[in-house]
Amino acid sequence: MESAIGAAFDAVAQVHRLMSFHEPDSDVSRLNREAGTRPVSVHAWTFRVLETAVELHRCSGGCFDIAIAPALQAIGLLPPLKDKSAPILRSPDAIELLPEREVRFRSTDVAIDLGGIAKGFAVDRAVVVLRDLGIPRGMVNAGGDLRAFGAQTHTVHIRNPRHPSRSICRIEVTDEALASTARRVDLVDGGGSGSSAVIDPATQRPVSLIDGVTVRARSCMVADALTKVVMISGTDAGELLESYRADALLISTDGGVQITSDWHHAVHLAA
Amino acid sequence: MNWVRYTLPAAAILSAASPAYAVRYLSIEEAQKEAFPSATHFSEVQAGRVWKAEAGGKVVGFFVFDRVVGKHLFIDYAVALTPAGAVHKVEILEYRESYGGDIRSPSWLAQFVGKTAGSALKINGDIRNIAGATLSSTHVTEGVKRILAAYGNRLR
Numbered sequence: 001m002e003s004a005i006g007a008a009f010d011a012v013a014q015v016h017r018l019m020s021f022h023e024p025d026s027d028v029s030r031l032n033r034e035a036g037t038r039p040v041s042v043h044a045w046t047f048r049v050l051e052t053a054v055e056l057h058r059c060s061g062g063c064f065d066i067a068i069a070p071a072l073q074a075i076g077l078l079p080p081l082k083d084k085s086a087p088i089l090r091s092p093d094a095i096e097l098l099p100e101r102e103v104r105f106r107s108t109d110v111a112i113d114l115g116g117i118a119k120g121f122a123v124d125r126a127v128v129v130l131r132d133l134g135i136p137r138g139m140v141n142a143g144g145d146l147r148a149f150g151a152q153t154h155t156v157h158i159r160n161p162r163h164p165s166r167s168i169c170r171i172e173v174t175d176e177a178l179a180s181t182a183r184r185v186d187l188v189d190g191g192g193s194g195s196s197a198v199i200d201p202a203t204q205r206p207v208s209l210i211d212g213v214t215v216r217a218r219s220c221m222v223a224d225a226l227t228k229v230v231m232i233s234g235t236d237a238g239e240l241l242e243s244y245r246a247d248a249l250l251i252s253t254d255g256g257v258q259i260t261s262d263w264h265h266a267v268h269l270a271a
Numbered sequence: 272m273n274w275v276r277y278t279l280p281a282a283a284i285l286s287a288a289s290p291a292y293a294v295r296y297l298s299i300e301e302a303q304k305e306a307f308p309s310a311t312h313f314s315e316v317q318a319g320r321v322w323k324a325e326a327g328g329k330v331v332g333f334f335v336f337d338r339v340v341g342k343h344l345f346i347d348y349a350v351a352l353t354p355a356g357a358v359h360k361v362e363i364l365e366y367r368e369s370y371g372g373d374i375r376s377p378s379w380l381a382q383f384v385g386k387t388a389g390s391a392l393k394i395n396g397d398i399r400n401i402a403g404a405t406l407s408s409t410h411v412t413e414g415v416k417r418i419l420a421a422y423g424n425r426l427r
Contacts, residue, residue, distance in 0.1 A: 143342075164343060165367075238272035261273040269277060
């Protein structure tokens, strides 16, 4: 058991090494340095995350955009890269996925950040490792992104984004992933309240209409990424959720809660 | 896909009382007295942050107030330093997280006593981790290390 848990942590560390924006030797850093000028070969895991990200970009009408890194840098949520203060290139094929796990960017102005999807993928990898080692059931929780496996039902409490010490609801989770994101109005006292790390590609600004989103999906990678789309497009994301067989709960700034219709049975609002 | 709108039960939105878990243990003044019971006078060296504790005109130590993020929320704490710049005492003033409050344990905080700017102050090294409070204990440890680096050799 101990060694299985160690192996799961190793998988998470491997995802970090490959996909961190901050690690100079990661696939992501290599891509940001070189893929604008020539195809760069990446690890199979990185390629898989990129495939999902590119597909989601297309299906969400550009809402989910890993090429948003320059906007995050502009508001100080990511460190600046040398000689990349470029305008953001909004194009469905800014990132080209080539055969043999090679990746090319359409221009040297493209910079990517997998922060909106890689953590969910790391949770999925950890679950694969645990299952392969014969663990029948369990839950991997990376703080905000989690996935339960096996027949057991787990109860997960969702914080009220405005009052984080209080639960807004509890959700029953069985053999599926749950990802949450929220504007944390309480995090910075004195600072600009309501800031968010989710950027609307259309405005290049942090989203502000929704306080929090929780998404249920089969894979944690998809759940993680879809939280961003729902933060940006709200209930308009319904069709996209359906196509990924996912569900969502969103908390509006007026405190109202909306839940996709076939999920409400698993969600119990706090009394 | 359809969305169903719910209005939150009033209790979940209102109940304007302070968050159930925020616990204020000590004010800065109380913490100063507790750290240096013999002190007769505290003078502000750096506004709201560093105080010099004196007893009968003699410096008995320094008191540094700081805050670090626990898992999501701030932890207010204070480090009392000896006149020579070693840790005399670490106190938690306010803890806002719903769990992880074990970092208040006297035996855990006692580990810092005597540490200096030259100490490793590494979680799972010379400072033990607390299961269930990994982030809080790591961040407080880093905070104490920062304070020692900033003030350990400078005050006096």
